[in-house]
Amino acid sequence: MRILFGYQNIFNRNLRYVSSKSVSYKDTLNMPKSKFASTMKNRIKCENDIRQKHPVNQLWEWQSKQIHRPLFVLHDGPPFANGPLHIGHFLNKIQKDIIVRYKLLNGNRIDFRPGWDCHGLPIELRALQENKRNSDDKDPIVVRKLARQFATEALEKQKTEFQSWGILADWNNCYRTFDKEYIIDQFRLFWRLYQKGLLYRQYKPVNWSPTVQSALAESELEYNDKHKSTAIYVRFRLKNNDLISKLLPQTNLGNIYALIWTTTPWSLLGNQAVAVNEKLKYLFLKLFTSNDIYIVAESLLNNINKFSPFSNNQYEIIGNCLGSQLCGLTYKHPIYNDQTNYPIIISDHVSDAIGTGLVHIAPAHGSDDFLLSIKHNLQCVNAVNLTGHLNCPSIEFLHGRNALDKNDGIEAMLKYLNSDILYHYELIHSYPYDWRAKKPVLILGSQQWFIDTTRLRDNARKYILEDVKIFPEGAGKSFLSMTSQRPYWCISRQRYWGVPIPVFYTKDDKKELVINEDIIEHLIQCIQKEESIDFWWSSNDIKELLPVSMHNQAENLERGKDIFDVWFDSGSSFNTILKDFNCQADIYCEGHDQFNGWFLSSLLLSTGIQARAPFSNIFVHGFVVDKNNQKMSKSIGNVIQPSDMIFGGGKEKFNENGLDVCREWVARESYKPQCKASGEDLNKAHKRVFDIRNVLKFLLGNLYDFKPDKHRISNENLVAIDRYMTYCLYQILTKYHNDFDQYKMYHGLIAIEDFIQGDLSSLYCSVTKDRLYCNPSNSYLRRSTQTVFYLLLKCLNERLAPVMPYLAQELYNELSIIENKGNKINDVFENKFTFLDKQLTEISSELASTMSIILHLRNTYHEILQNRRAILYDIVLYLSDKAKLQFKQVQDVLGKHPSSVKVDFWHPLEELLQCSRVHQRSLSDLENDLIEENISSVDLPLLDDKFNYIMKIQYSSLHSCPRCRLQVSENENELCVRCFSYSQKS
Ligand SMILES: [Zn+2]
Structure with a gap:
């Protein structure tokens, strides 16, 4: 050419x-005629009018009765009932609504019960705060009453706002994790896991928040990159034994020290051993200034050359050996003046990345340390108590001081260790914080309940790989690694606002665990009678908590004081909410942080009791960020209220967008890891919806004198361009459904929108305008185009409906007039998608090449x-x-x-x-x-x-x-x- x-x-x-x-x-x-307004003004009023005429609850009731339809179950991940909703909630619920509305039009019946996570520390603390009591309040019944009241009020407020967003869900049948049915099922789940040996109680180091005095799960931690620790180089004096003389045959040896580096001086109180790596080479350094000898890994010599007495090479190397040869040496405790021979042991976890190559081991304060204590039969000694204060009654100077306070516990430790500390400095590094209290945590040994994740994770991984589809593609990788990484899951917490772990212990020193099926069933009966589990705390007579057959043991028993972690609560939701559906949902849809939260806890519990995943699909959406890609946070002041986005205003000076525009934004953004919510992004969405509206208005306006029954022209008789457009429509619908069925809603929507702006608006509407306007009303060419306009409008409107339900209803009302449906206009979602016949829309090779x-x-x-x-x-x-x-x-x-x-x-x-x-x-x-x-x-x-x-x-x-x-x-x-x-x- x-x-x-x-x-x-x-x-x-x-x-x-x-x-x-x-x-x-x-x-x-x-000329085109329609009552359909071209303007986007008064969107809020217009959408409200539509909602009043077509209430969501009516649609829900209607669809629930379509029992012949195949069921689609979306299981709602319960948000915390602890405060106002933010833009992340909006994105989440709208995304779910888009999925549900698509499935409804696609011929399904829907089950979607909104739920709330009502227990947990944030609610307990907020409740106490609101009532100006401090969290030391020891009356569990008062605490529980306040927390329940707080959670109930918060969730009702959230519910009203969710409903104002027009979410299609079973609002009369919401679930709450404090409902008695929920707790009853949780008790049964606990018992089944226990019977299978998947639960155990053990003394273990756990992440502990001294601020709230409770164990925390990994998912409740937040890492602060700018945490300041006091790092110290401290010496442990070795005891003389035969081994030393073998390693250093010289005579006249002074004191020999192991040189240790640590960032938690307080944990020295719990020290039980020093670990070395058997493959590392260690040197013996003899100072010129004294006879003292220090052991340090050769590859880390540079670390110590910086400070006295090692600076300026004020030492000579008098010997070396491998780490394996140090095993068998013993040392004197750095704090306590006891006779014990503390050992040097071997461990792979010691590396030459940092420190001195000799690592102080405090089994109560680290998971590697704890594993070593089992292997080497070391004692677990807690250096601190539950409030984070040093625990050493025999040393008055240290006892009771705040371990993490630089001016208190740390300063006292430095003073106490005095000359044994060779060097100390401030280290800025990443350190775990309690994500709610925003305060540093400690690792602390305590008796806790655990789920044996090591026995579950292989199967859990298998389900992820083989049975569960995760969308968007590629998002599942992190789920696999998180499933593998979790070494154990601590499910007990030491608070009041939660579900008690229903067990008893003997009152004697052994504190033996007492649990059986009769106890569980008895407690379930009590819950049914009392309508709540409060009696666990309020009952003064322990006999009331025990089945009659155990009353004779009552005197020797006491009730457990732990409650379940909230992740156990919410993770068990499939066991209650999905009971009627074989405990498996078609989809779970939450943010990607839930791979380490609700997705994982649900998967692990489900793997434990039913040997399959509780979901067959997962859709993961991103986090909302501001225009600078920054996470929304109260402290930065960039939090966007859903209401600003919908009704206009706020810092971003949003337009009055209405719900359709905001939903369009959700559909286009949600699959991205970061979903940008700026005024500019919403303006773009606003323009797209407006442009679509105008193209559809053009189609509609040209159908004012078209009666489908009377004027429709059969497909084979359509003239070339009209027939070609039905072919294009078929192609685009096929793509749309492929995308939506694969949860690529964004791709499907973009395809439809591009089609409307491109082939439809720029080509088809332009070239047919003349015949529509200028040919006689009933002319063949005009009817041929009107036939296709009608088809386009009907099909495209249905496909836009899941994302823009209000625009769709508005158009549907107008289409119903064209279709002569009478006065009663139903909901657009009471229809099923109109599908085109592939054969009828296929075009000949002549038409294709033409x-x-x-x-x-x-x-x-x-x-x-x-x-x-x-x-x-x-x-x-x-x-x-x-x-x-x-x-x-x-x-x-x-x-x-x-x-x-x-x-x-x-x-x-x-x-x-x-x-x-x-x-x-x-x-x-x-x-x-x-x-x-x-x-x-x-x-x-x-x-x-x-x-x-x-x-x-x-x-x-x-x-x-x-x-x-x-x-x-x-x-x-x-x-x-x-x-x-x-x-x-x-
Ligand atoms: Zn003319």
């Missing part, structure tokens, strides 16, 4: 203005013209002989219509190209024409050998018709033949 910019100067010619004088032909045209050639010509033409009015120009096509034949076929196919129908004044070629006229010439004429017209050819590369042509563009010699505005009249101000003919008739 060659393109010639023929008559390159034509654009500069003065255009002659063609006036229609005073004659108005407007009344002779079929459309490919014609669209190619059209694009070329419009590209050359840029924004000039295409109708003012003629196209001259110089064609090869082969192309001539092809072009003849193009014209035949484009103009094809049923022989029974008379179609007058139709120029399909010009209609599609939107030019004045198309002239055909032979390629052989080109040379002559160029000479005649005195222009030199521009040699452009041959682009396409399938259809060989050269296009020349020239001003049309015809005039604008005052009625149709096409450049087709023979004389100025005269009607064209068609318009003349039609205006005579009318």
